[in-house]
Amino acid sequence: xxxxxxxxxxxxxxxxxxxxxxxxxxxxxxxxxxxxxxxxxxxxxxxxxxxxxxxxxxxxxxxxxxxxxxxxxxxxxxxxxxxxxxxxxxxxxxxxxxxxxxxxxxxxxxxxxxxxxxxxxxxxxxxxxxxxxxxxxxxxxxxxxxxxxxxxxxxxxxxxxxxxxxxxxxxxxxxxxxxxxxxxxxxxxxxxxxxxxxxxxxxxxxxxxxxxxxxxxxxxxxxxxxxxxxxxxxxxxxxxxxxxxxxxxxxxxxxxxxxxxxxxxxxxxxxxxxxxxxxxxxxxxxxxxxxxxxxxxxxxxxxxxxxxxxxxxxxxxxxxxxxxxxxxxxxxxxxxxxxxxxxxxxxxxxxxxxxxxxxxxxxxxxxxxxxxxxxxxxxxxxxxxxxxxxxxxxxxxxxxxxxxxxxxxxxxxxxxxxxxxxxxxxxxxxxxxxxxxxxxxxxxxxxxxxxxxxxxxxxxxxxxxxxxxxxxxxxxxxxxxxxxxxxxxxxxxxxxxxxxxxxxxxxxxxxx
Numbered sequence: 378x379x380x381x382x383x384x385x386x387x388x389x390x391x392x393x394x395x396x397x398x399x400x401x402x403x404x405x406x407x408x409x410x411x412x413x414x415x416x417x418x419x420x421x422x423x424x425x426x427x428x429x430x431x432x433x434x435x436x437x438x439x440x441x442x443x444x445x446x447x448x449x450x451x452x453x454x455x456x457x458x459x460x461x462x463x464x465x466x467x468x469x470x471x472x473x474x475x476x477x478x479x480x481x482x483x484x485x486x487x488x489x490x491x492x493x494x495x496x497x498x499x500x501x502x503x504x505x506x507x508x509x510x511x512x513x514x515x516x517x518x519x520x521x522x523x524x525x526x527x528x529x530x531x532x533x534x535x536x537x538x539x540x541x542x543x544x545x546x547x548x549x550x551x552x553x554x555x556x557x558x559x560x561x562x563x564x565x566x567x568x569x570x571x572x573x574x575x576x577x578x579x580x581x582x583x584x585x586x587x588x589x590x591x592x593x594x595x596x597x598x599x600x601x602x603x604x605x606x607x608x609x610x611x612x613x614x615x616x617x618x619x620x621x622x623x624x625x626x627x628x629x630x631x632x633x634x635x636x637x638x639x640x641x642x643x644x645x646x647x648x649x650x651x652x653x654x655x656x657x658x659x660x661x662x663x664x665x666x667x668x669x670x671x672x673x674x675x676x677x678x679x680x681x682x683x684x685x686x687x688x689x690x691x692x693x694x695x696x697x698x699x700x701x702x703x704x705x706x707x708x709x710x711x712x713x714x715x716x717x718x719x720x721x722x723x724x725x726x727x728x729x730x731x732x733x734x735x736x737x738x739x740x741x742x743x744x745x746x747x748x749x750x751x752x753x754x755x756x757x758x759x760x761x762x763x764x765x766x767x768x769x770x771x772x773x774x775x776x777x778x779x780x781x782x783x784x785x786x787x788x789x790x791x792x793x794x795x796x797x798x799x800x801x802x803x804x805x806x807x808x809x810x811x812x813x814x815x816x817x818x819x820x821x822x823x824x825x826x827x828x829x830x831x832x833x834x835x836x837x838x839x840x841x842x843x844x845x846x847x848x849x850x851x852x853x854x855x856x857x858x859x860x861x862x863x864x865x866x867x868x869x870x871x872x873x874x875x876x877x878x879x880x881x882x883x884x885x886x887x888x889x
Contacts, residue, residue, distance in 0.1 A: 423479075424465050424507040427514035434506050434517035437847050441520040444828045444836035446529035446809065447494045448557050451485035452522070452839065455847040456508055463509040470497035470524075482845055487558060499526045523836070525828050527808035529556065531583055531862045534811060534824065534841075535564065537576050538855035541820060551578050551590070553867050559844045562866070569871045570878050573597065576859060579633075581626035582690070582752050583805040585863040589624045589633050596878045601666050603630065607873050610669060611883040617671065618658055625687045627663075629723055632672075634663045634686035634695060640767070643706040653709050654767035659684045661697055665726060670889040674728040676719055684714070684766055685747050688721070690754045695721050695728070698746045700738065700766055713738035714766050716745040716759060726889065735779070736786070744768075747800060750781070751807035756833065757781055758810065760799045761788070768799040769813070769822065769858070776801060776812060778833060791835040792827050802861040811860045812838075822856045 433441055435457040445452065456464055465479045474496045476489045483506075493502065501523050507516045533556045539549045550566030567573065574593045581587035590600040598609040599621050612621040612635065621635025638659040644652055659682035663672040677683050680702050687696045698714040705712065716736040720729030736745050746768050748759040757779040762771040775793040779786040792798065794816035801812035808829060813822040817840075825838040843849040876882070 422463070422509075424509070424514040424516065427507050427516035429516050430518070432518055433520050434508070436506075438840040440522060440839055442522070442837050443839040444523040444525050445494070445839065446525050446527065446828070447498050448491050449494070449529065450556060450558055450842040451487055451490040452842050453482065453484050453844060453846060455482040455845070458510075461508050461510045462512070465507045465509070465514075467505045468493065469503050469505075471500035471503070472497045482847070484844065491557075494524050497524045500524055525808075525836075527806065527828060527830070529804055529809050530806070530864075531556065531804050532585075532865045533557075533863060534860050535578060535580070535863055535867060536824065536860040537578065537858040539858060540854055541856045549574060551575065553863065554841070555866075559842070563871075564867055564869045565871045565874055569875050573878065577622045577624050578859065578861070579624040579626060580861055580863050580867075581630055582628060583803075583862045583864045584630075585865055585867040587626060587630050588867065588869075589626070591620065591622045591624070591635075592878065596881055598878070598883050599635075599664075600874070601633070601664075602869070603666070605868060607870065607877065609874075609877045609883055610664075611885045612662075612664065612671070614671065614886060614888060616673070616888050617662060618660065621662065621664065623685055627688050627721075627723060628690060628692045631667055632663050632665055632688075632723065632726070634661060634688060636661055636684045636686060638682070638684060643709070650772070652770055653706060653765070654770045656682055656684060656766055657705060658682060658702075659699075659766070661686050661695075663695075663721070663726070664886065665889070668889075669884055669886045670726075671886050672726050672728070672889055674719070676728065676730075676732050682714075682766060687748050687750060689750050690752050692723050693720060694718050696735075696748045696750065696757070698744075698748065698766065700744070710764050712764050712766055713742070713744040714746050715739075716748055735784070745777075749802060751803050752805060753807040755781060755807065756829070758789075758801055758803075760801075769797060771799075772797055772815070772819070774799045778835075780833060789835055792825070792838045797822065800859050804862045805864055809862075811862065813857050813860060814838075817850070820856075821853070822858065823850065824857045824860050 436454045437457050440452045466483050467477050469475045474493045478485050501521045503519050503521050505519050507514050533554045535553045537551050548567045551564045554561045578590040586604050588602045599612045601608045617637050619637050623636040625634045638656040642654050661677035661683045681699050683699045685698045696718045700714040703711045715738040717732050717734050719732050743761050744764050746760045750757050760768040760774050761777050762768050762774040765771050768774040774797045776789045776798050777786050778789050796815040796819050798814045803810050811826050815822050824841040827838040828836040
């Protein structure tokens with residue numbers, strides 16, 4: 378009898394529990410439906426009877442009037458005034474096609490965006506933006522973007538991300554970003570090789586199968602990776618003062634130029650400037666990657682400071698910067714670099730017997746650094762600042778362009794800002810370039826892209842697209858360093874790098 382009572386009571390309690398659970402689930406689903414309907418009604422309705430205003434919308438990033446390549450990731454944007462309920466935008470192509478986005482921020486469908494840009498290559502995209510605020514719609518003046526005739530067929534960008542804390546830490550990493558989507562991939566990070574600092578990652582004219590990189594600290598070394606095979610070298614010898622850095626490949630892939638230098642930092646107190654970075658010495662050398670031999674020249678190892686080498690696209694010229702030696706940090710304001718060049722014979726691995734000065738620091742009173750020739754041999758882009766051989770720390774650093782057919786230079790006013798603009802590189806077809814800029818906040822360097830035509834006219838730059846730009850860049854506490862293009866995705870075995878770094882597998886270079 379007791380067993381029967383227990384069963385009956387258990388059955389009743391079970392039914393009550395089931396009924397209670399069912400009731401709770403019903404309330405939960407009703408609540409979710411109400412929330413969904415509220416969201417749907419608040420930010421999925423089309424604009425009705427909008428008030429027209431004769432001004433452009435204040436959007437972030439400011440993509441108004443930029444020139445973009447076909448198939449670039451969608452240029453999503455936010456409204457700068459956060460006190461809004463909804464954004465609605467219709468994009469129409471001058472050659473046809475239309476897409477629509479509606480929400481708290483503008484988030485285009487990737488495939489629809491790609492189709493629209495492909496259809497309007499050489500044309501324009503017109504944006505009609507409406508914003509809902511306090512229950513009313515406001516329609517702003519239409520703005521446009523130009524879709525360039527020049528394609529950007531490279532896979533993406535590589536760059537170092539580092540928290541500007543001026544020391545190793547914060548999981549420094551070298552990453553790559555697919556320019557046609559929002560996907561980012563880690564190549565190597567400090568998590569893989571703890572306590573190590575690395576940079577100066579360089580591909581050979583955007584070829585990801587030929588890469589070099591320098592790792593500093595205990596167990597450091599110089600990476601040479603060709604066709605997927607890693608080799609780690611010890612590039613310091615009894616005849617050189619330090620290991621190689623600031624690398625640049627010879628177009629043949631048989632040589633790689635490096636600077637030999639030591640970077641130091643000093644900090645300001647009571648001024649707007651936080652830091653001054655400088656080099657206490659500097660020489661240049663070229664490594665024959667086939668034989669592990671260093672090629673030296675007395676013209677590149679002088680009491681002056683030679684730095685930032687770069688080969689011409691035909692491989693016959695080595696560009697570099699040089700400054701007179703002075704007592705740093707006390708005389709930091711005297712550091713001013715000239716832009717020079719020396720000939721190079723790849724067949725014999727020898728240098729010319731004279732150095733030619735292209736821009737003389739004594740005449741300009743400025744410092745010229747980080748020269749990068751376009752791969753078609755037409756242009757030479759470089760940084761210019763009042764002083765320093767470390768432009769990323771100079772707020773007045775600007776980008777300049779030299780026409781190699783005439784030797785004439787001009788500031789690239791189309792892209793320069795009041796903050797640091799530096800560290801640039803070319804796309805494989807030489808019609809796009811990327812550079813880092815601190816224009817957004819004066820501290821964090823972010824990546825911008827711009828187009829250059831055959832006459833040297835440069836378009837308004839645009840910030841590297843993100844899915845939700847304001848959220849991403851507000852939460853991103855890293856600075857972008859030394860960006861570069863790659864034709865395809867970089868394949869890199871980080872586990873193999875760990876093994877070689879921590880087991881000190883090094884090939885010693887020798888002097889030829």
